[in-house]
């Protein structure tokens with residue numbers, strides 16, 4: 001086919017279509033037909049992109065409804081109730097608490113695991129261990145973690161109260177006489193020598209066995225306690241968690257990082273070590289004392305915050321877990337997320353800096 005022939009053919013086609021257009025006024029010319037299709041596709045494309053964006057936004061909002069931190073000391077919940085001290089709870093209330101914990105071990109996992117709802121907490125604590133200890137986020141993480149446990153006890157364990165805290169400073173003089181070890185209205189005591197240090201009384205003896213996760217994954221086992229009577233630190237390391245030590249940390253810590261470090265490496269760590277067995281491991285959550293212990297740590301942070309809420313409800317800094325491809329630590333920020341791996345919403349640190357937030361809404365009694 002020659003170039004001329006082609007031109008001729010095209011000319012003819014053009015002529016034909018022009019004639020057709022003359023006859024049918026409503027039909028668009030080839031050029032405008034082209035542009036109409038173009039605009040149709042363009043609009044369709046825009047709509048498509050827009051819907052993708054809104055879907056992603058919705059999805060994000062659904063999964064992380066709290067990711068926008070309120071970076072202020074906003075105390076929006078005015079009628080916060082105070083969490084109770086274990087020591088001040090009547091015996092039947094203490095028993096009711098242990099029954100609620102017990103119930104969580106009979107409810108299926110929320111994470112879709114073949115273990116219990118109670119085990120979900122241990123599973124998550126193990127998964128996140130390296131990200132949430134000895135770093136700035138350790139206090140906010142455990143504040144939120146205990147809150148999720150408290151909510152779960154209320155919603156699914158049938159517990160109609162707030163999370164109690166174990167003020168171990170009250171027991172530092174005589175740790176073995178603490179009411180916390182009661183076998184009916186408490187958690188049982190030291191592990192049994194005859195049973196390889198497994199706890200055989202209290203809630204652990206009655207029900208919560210086997211614990212299903214250990215540091216190395218799925219591994220049904222009994223929960224152990226090996227009370228340490230240390231020459232240096234005293235019975236259950238109580239010289240490291242008595243009232244004087246705690247007072248010194250609360251009154252002496254000028255910054256968040258100082259307080260976090262002082263609490264975490266001091267009383268917090270020594271209580272784990274002093275009780276021994278499962279407590280000083282990543283699966284410490286298998287011992288239900290974990291939650292009362294961390295409620296107390298949370299209370300001490302809270303007491304420190306109350307001394308200057310305006311500043312301390314937004315003061316958050318310190319070390320973070322190292323990023324994979326850099327030796328430089330990332331700067332800790334109120335925007336950092338706190339993951340709950342599906343057990344509850346992921347949130348931002350800024351969401352739990354005050355306990356009188358919409359999300360948390362609790363307080364403690366204002367006394368050390």
Ligand SMILES: *[C@@H]1O[C@H](CO)[C@@H](O)[C@H](O)[C@H]1NC(C)=O
Pocket residue numbers: 104105106114115116117118119208209210211212
């Ligand atoms: C471990 O899993 C079994 C089977 O799901 C369950 O019966 C048991 O209560 C779980 N243990 C705890 C401590 O939740």
Ligand SMILES: *[C@@H]1O[C@H](CO)[C@@H](O)[C@H](O)[C@H]1NC(C)=O
Pocket residue numbers: 114218
């Ligand atoms: C539960 O899952 C674990 C793996 O996470 C598996 O090893 C174990 O056999 C399962 N147990 C049952 C009773 O299916």
Ligand SMILES: *[C@@H]1O[C@H](CO)[C@@H](O)[C@H](O)[C@H]1NC(C)=O
Pocket residue numbers: 190191192193194196197225226227228229
């Ligand atoms: C706790 O029990 C273990 C045996 O399981 C024993 O070795 C240890 O001395 C006990 N601790 C105290 C303080 O009684």
Ligand SMILES: [Cu+2]
Pocket residue numbers: 125133142
């Ligand atoms: Cu922890």
